[in-house]
Amino acid sequence: MPSQHLVKVAGRIAPLVCFPDPLPTEWARPLRDAGYELVCASSTAAVASLERSGEQSWAGAVVCATDDMAEAIALCRYLRRREEPVAPLLLIVARHQVHELRLRNDLFDDFCVAPLHPGELAARIQHLFWRSGEPADQALVEHGPLVLNLETYQAGIAGRTLDLTYMEYQLLRFLATHPGKVFTRETLLNQVWGYEYYGGARTVDVHVRRLRAKLGEEHAHLIQTVRSVGYRLGQAGWAGTPFSQEPEKGRHAPGADEPLAAER
């Protein structure tokens, strides 16, 4: 189910909402460098007004409490006390404010203590996304050079668009959303084809071979044959991580056509 940080518009990544406005440059820059789009607000009311303008949905939040603890906590409450709470939410406090976090565990996912290393914010946000087990954009599934956009049914390999038939797409989608996990032909038939298939269990082999042909020689190995069991996408070690081993690699990067430079 879509949560509010899920991006709907082709390839566009939802921004992180930040407080205060502006976020200190030495914190904002590493976040932007990591590919996050930032929208800063000076108060809860400002955030509410952004939301009323209709277009904002938040990938997550970075709230700095060092200058105005009361407003920061009000904003956290505002972002969390709703049907679909904004997450992940990272709170920054000064050393002397740490004791004020007591009984407020529901308002944030993690906190860090200022002063902090410039890269720490980006690293913590990255880790929170990883821990929540979903990429910032659930519509995009990536494995190394392979990208699937589940919203538009489009797939690409190393920047090249793949022209897939419906069943080829469904099979690739199923394998790519369960990377590293081995499936028998029977399971794939049941899960991907449902009761509608005809062609028998060998149909799976046929489609795997067709997919490999389309991936091209260079990437054909993405779909691995597990002898006398079945097939899996990628390495066994990928099991349990729902996306690439290098989550930062382009995953949050805005599209090339987005005015990232202008925002800096």
Added chain:
Amino acid sequence: MQDRRDYVLRTVEERGIRFVQLWFTDVLGTPKTFNITPAELENALDEGMTFDGSAIDGFSRVQESDVLARPDANTFQLIPWHGHAEPVARVFCDVFNLDQTPFEGCPRHALRRTLERASRAGYTFFASPEVEYFYFARTGTDPTRPPEPIDTGSYFDLTGADPSSDLRRRTVLTLEEMGIPVEHAQHEDAPGQQEIDLRYTDALTMADTVMTARLVVKELARQDGVHASFMPKPLAGVQGSGMHTHLSLWEGERNAFSDPDDPYGLSAVAKHFIAGLLHHAREITAITNQWVNSYKRLVLGYEAPIHVSWARNNRSALVRVPVVKRGKSDSTRVEYRAPDSACNPYLAFAVVLAAGLRGIEERYELPPEADANLYDLSPEELVAKSIGSLPVSLNDAVDEMERSKLLLDTLGDHVFEWFLRNKRAEWSAYRAEVTPFELKRYLPVL
């Protein structure tokens, strides 16, 4: 079905597709198409597109001529050679009557019906054809002169000077890009002759694939100023172009042809299937070899089958059982060597399967293996071994077909009758010709 439909519509939108080609096939295996714009696609997917069937060979009927092309959304595929700037996609269609019943003249239905018969008996049917064809110089299309091959290569030749190897390589890559896996491709025996072996799929997909592959081969050749031809025997004195097809039946994940304990590695099902092929071979030849020219290929001396027999390592046999590698009993299959590359693959796969299934149903007994080279046997020896011959001409084949209840049942009245009429007419037209053979042989002396 809704998902498939949405997938197709969304892809058309995302990829900026300007035209969608609706593909279907007439009774003789000629590809047919009409283009629609994306705006019409939704309607086409939901209700089908009406077109005038009388414009197409074998689709005409007396009472009404309008029929419906209903796209099979599973087969929606971009056509790579139209480029990425203004992409074009194709989708195969099933043809229906306006009352939504399957149209009797549609070859895809004939194959579907036969596959459903196999499926009711618990089998799925896989086919893997070896498609042979020639590359000729464009100037060689003057029909009064023999065509000129574009190379002088031979079987499995590897030469830098072979102008067809680059074209063949690009053709294979384009096929792979369209999701058509190629097992291997090589230069064949005759000058200019090529072979592309397609990896097995279920027979319906394979019939679609053969249609696509023939178009890809022709289109890429055309772009190079070369004429690609699937004519069964374009040059006298060298090999013709066959479409040897490897066949197997599966029960779920089990190869129904395999029995590792049998001396031949063949199950009882496989033996009955082969017996069915042999028993009905003469009846189905009009379909697997449907042109006057097809019978110029089925002659002595060019590795084409002429006798109704089966064997393991004997390429003169009609049905060959390739020896499988140890531990690879899953690849057990039979190779039917009569079909040529100019057949209608839907009808050819349908009649071949029907013959095999009849063998299984009636528990036909498999005759002994033909271990000798059949080409070396005298007519008396062939009679002694009760080895029959394939039809020697289209006329001969059509006579056999006309008597066949199996073919009537498999093809349905409409296709059966239209095909006989069409082939009788082709034979009459051929008979009325005076050929260069006759002029050369008779004019000087008679």
